[in-house]
Amino acid sequence: xxxxxxxxxxxxxxxTRSMEGGAVQDLQAKKAGKAAKKEAGSDGAPPKxxxxxxxxxxxxxxxxxxxxxxxxxxxxxxxxxxxxRAASLDEKSWRKWRRFRTSQESLTDPNETSSSNGSLQEAxxxxxxxxxxxxxxxxxxxxxxxxxxDALEASPGGKSRGGASDLGKRASEISSAFGGLLRxxxxxxxxxxxxxxxxxxxxxxxVASHSLRTANRIDTDCLDYRHYSQHKFGxxxxxxxxxxxxxxxxxxxxxxxxxxxxxxxxxxxxxxxDVRSRSYLEGSLLASGALMGAEELxxxxxxxxxxxxxxxxxxxxxxxxxxxxxxxLLPTDPDFAQDMYVIGVQEGCPDRREWEIxxxxxxxxxxxxxxxxxxxxxxxxxxIRRDLIWFCSEVEYATVTTRIVSQIKTKGALGISFTFFGTxxxxxxxxxxxxxxxxxxxxxDYNKTIQAxxxxxxxxxxxxxxxxxxxxxxxxxxxxxxxxxxxRLNKDRETVDxxxxxxxxxxxxxLLVYDQLTSEMSRGSIFKGFQExxxxxxxxxxxxxxxxxxxxxxxxxxxxxxxxxxxxSRYKDDIQxxxxxxxxxxxxxxxxPVFALFRVKVRPGRDNIPLAAGxxxxxxxxxxxRRRATRELLKRxxxxxxxxxxxxxIS
Numbered sequence: 032x033x034x035x036x037x038x039x040x041x042x043x044x045x046x047t048r049s050m051e052g053g054a055v056q057d058l059q060a061k062k063a064g065k066a067a068k069k070e071a072g073s074d075g076a077p078p079k080x081x082x083x084x085x086x087x088x089x090x091x092x093x094x095x096x097x098x099x100x101x102x103x104x105x106x107x108x109x110x111x112x113x114x115x116r117a118a119s120l121d122e123k124s125w126r127k128w129r130r131f132r133t134s135q136e137s138l139t140d141p142n143e144t145s146s147s148n149g150s151l152q153e154a155x156x157x158x159x160x161x162x163x164x165x166x167x168x169x170x171x172x173x174x175x176x177x178x179x180x181d182a183l184e185a186s187p188g189g190k191s192r193g194g195a196s197d198l199g200k201r202a203s204e205i206s207s208a209f210g211g212l213l214r215x216x217x218x219x220x221x222x223x224x225x226x227x228x229x230x231x232x233x234x235x236x237x238v239a240s241h242s243l244r245t246a247n248r249i250d251t252d253c254l255d256y257r258h259y260s261q262h263k264f265g266x267x268x269x270x271x272x273x274x275x276x277x278x279x280x281x282x283x284x285x286x287x288x289x290x291x292x293x294x295x296x297x298x299x300x301x302x303x304x305d306v307r308s309r310s311y312l313e314g315s316l317l318a319s320g321a322l323m324g325a326e327e328l329x330x331x332x333x334x335x336x337x338x339x340x341x342x343x344x345x346x347x348x349x350x351x352x353x354x355x356x357x358x359x360l361l362p363t364d365p366d367f368a369q370d371m372y373v374i375g376v377q378e379g380c381p382d383r384r385e386w387e388i389x390x391x392x393x394x395x396x397x398x399x400x401x402x403x404x405x406x407x408x409x410x411x412x413x414x415i416r417r418d419l420i421w422f423c424s425e426v427e428y429a430t431v432t433t434r435i436v437s438q439i440k441t442k443g444a445l446g447i448s449f450t451f452f453g454t455x456x457x458x459x460x461x462x463x464x465x466x467x468x469x470x471x472x473x474x475x476d477y478n479k480t481i482q483a484x485x486x487x488x489x490x491x492x493x494x495x496x497x498x499x500x501x502x503x504x505x506x507x508x509x510x511x512x513x514x515x516x517x518x519r520l521n522k523d524r525e526t527v528d529x530x531x532x533x534x535x536x537x538x539x540x541x542l543l544v545y546d547q548l549t550s551e552m553s554r555g556s557i558f559k560g561f562q563e564x565x566x567x568x569x570x571x572x573x574x575x576x577x578x579x580x581x582x583x584x585x586x587x588x589x590x591x592x593x594x595x596x597x598x599x600s601r602y603k604d605d606i607q608x609x610x611x612x613x614x615x616x617x618x619x620x621x622x623x624p625v626f627a628l629f630r631v632k633v634r635p636g637r638d639n640i641p642l643a644a645g646x647x648x649x650x651x652x653x654x655x656x657r658r659r660a661t662r663e664l665l666k667r668x669x670x671x672x673x674x675x676x677x678x679x680x681i682s
Contacts, residue, residue, distance in 0.1 A: 338629070404445055443480075457511070509600050510600070573621045
């Protein structure tokens with residue numbers, strides 16, 4: 032803070048007005064005039080630095096100049112500091128101390144409100160004085176430290192700055208004064224109160240410990256999740272506003288707020304009034320908060336598409352199951368696992384339950400068995416991510432037998448249907464009539480299946496205007512049909528072997544020219560409206576069990592693409608094939624498993640459908656997880672035993 036005359040408050044000298052008519056004051060005024068003449072010098076040159084007071088005196092009225100005096104100041108000797116090393120500061124240390132003094136830390140009286148960087152600056156204006164100023168009046172609570180640098184500005188010889196030795200002496204005196212200032216009564220060091228340059232922020236009313244706050248905080252790797260979710264999902268966070276929690280002025284625990292924020296970054300908050308009013312049994316397509324509506328769908332699937340794994344395998348009735356199904360269910364080509372896994376089996380193993388446990392063990396705890404069904408030795412299992420089971424309708428299934436003798440259920444079809452959000456799905460696995468020349472019989476099997484498969488039953492059709500009572504595949508939005516269709520290659524064994532040997536890199540385009548199914552589909556006589564992804568793998572039938580060679584028995588069957596996956600949709604481009612391949616590492620059957628990966632578009636739905644309400648096979652889930660954990664423990668034990676049983680041989 033500066034005075035009206037422009038002098039810093041810490042570097043001013045006390046100007047007192049003499050009492051009118053007092054003899055003592057007149058005498059002091061005369062002495063002050065003589066001192067001013069001596070100060071001006073014989074050459075008449077104006078002072079360089081100590082001019083502000085004299086210039087200001089010229090501006091005062093003439094009647095006031097006689098009553099104004101400049102008192103000479105005699106400083107009190109500072110207390111001897113206990114730290115003797117402070118007296119050995121050189122010029123460089125003194126300059127460093129001056130820079131430190133010009134910082135925002137105030138070493139003055141705690142009651143002072145002026146800036147702390149004005150009293151020790153070189154260019155700060157100060158009254159012309161030879162000695163170090165000291166308090167001359169109780170109205171000016173200054174100390175010797177504030178005006179001591181001013182003495183350095185004007186040396187006794189009229190020079191602006193003394194020699195290096197004089198500067199070192201003055202630095203020692205100032206450091207001594209500084210050390211005395213840091214000491215209070217009793218000789219104990221103390222620092223004056225530091226006044227902040229700006230008001231401090233308000234204190235946070237937080238009653239939670241640091242560990243508890245940290246426990247409810249979002250991980251550092253996910254700090255940008257809220258921004259990402261708002262950008263991708265378009266969710267509105269107005270329902271969970273911090274201002275509502277903090278604006279009431281009550282004491283609250285911020286860890287609860289952090290916990291709610293963390294929950295909001297994953298799950299959509301639910302208003303209490305919505306919980307009171309909604310039954311989740313009724314709703315419309317655009318209803319806010321609908322379980323199957325657009326808001327929930329966008330939260331789980333921002334792009335409105337999900338990944339589906341569809342596989343078929345003719346197990347040839349073998350009791351022995353593969354030791355590892357990872358290469359079959361979890362191929363390494365896609366970076367991520369799929370949202371739904373549908374596996375169809377023909378001529379399945381005798382122990383169907385064991386097969387399902389092996390599937391659960393391979394997929395792990397992230398997936399649950401939504402539904403499984405069987406028709407003789409035809410099996411189908413539908414696994415889905417466990418956090419998606421709430422958006423499925425009731426699962427329905429139906430079967431069809433295509434053999435003349437219906438008691439023998441080795442040939443036929445098995446269908447499973449349900450609605451996921453607002454999209455209806457139908458999965459069919461079939462085993463058609465075998466034989467190289469029985470193409471017409473296979474067509475009959477297809478026609479009988481689409482007519483006799485009675486689905487859906489209780490779950491309403493999502494688009495009944497585009498459905499047909501004579502074709503089950505028209506009553507669903509997305510249809511996947513897979514199995515052992517038994518269509519062969521219309522070519523002899525020698526020609527097929529020569530083509531396979533010429534193209535070791537799975538260039539099988541020449542073989543597909545002789546494929547029966549491709550030919551019949553192009554004519555429209557079977558699988559009307561269905562599509563098939565491009566084939567880039569070798570024929571999946573018929574292999575010698577446990578080997579990579581095709582049939583070497585006396586029958587010498589021609590290698591063929593008997594195991595296929597086809598699909599159709601009500602809407603164009605709803606299904607996109609990502610991968611279509613076989614699994615050559617599984618050799619327990621004369622067929623190789625065939626699988627396909629799809630990206631399927633999903634639409635929002637209504638709540639007025641029969642829901643599965645999170646139903647899944649819990650017993651199968653627990654058994655599969657226990658086996659998975661046991662398998663991992665056995666692997667660790669085997670590795671430990673191998674390390675401990677290693678023997679060092681000395682040659």
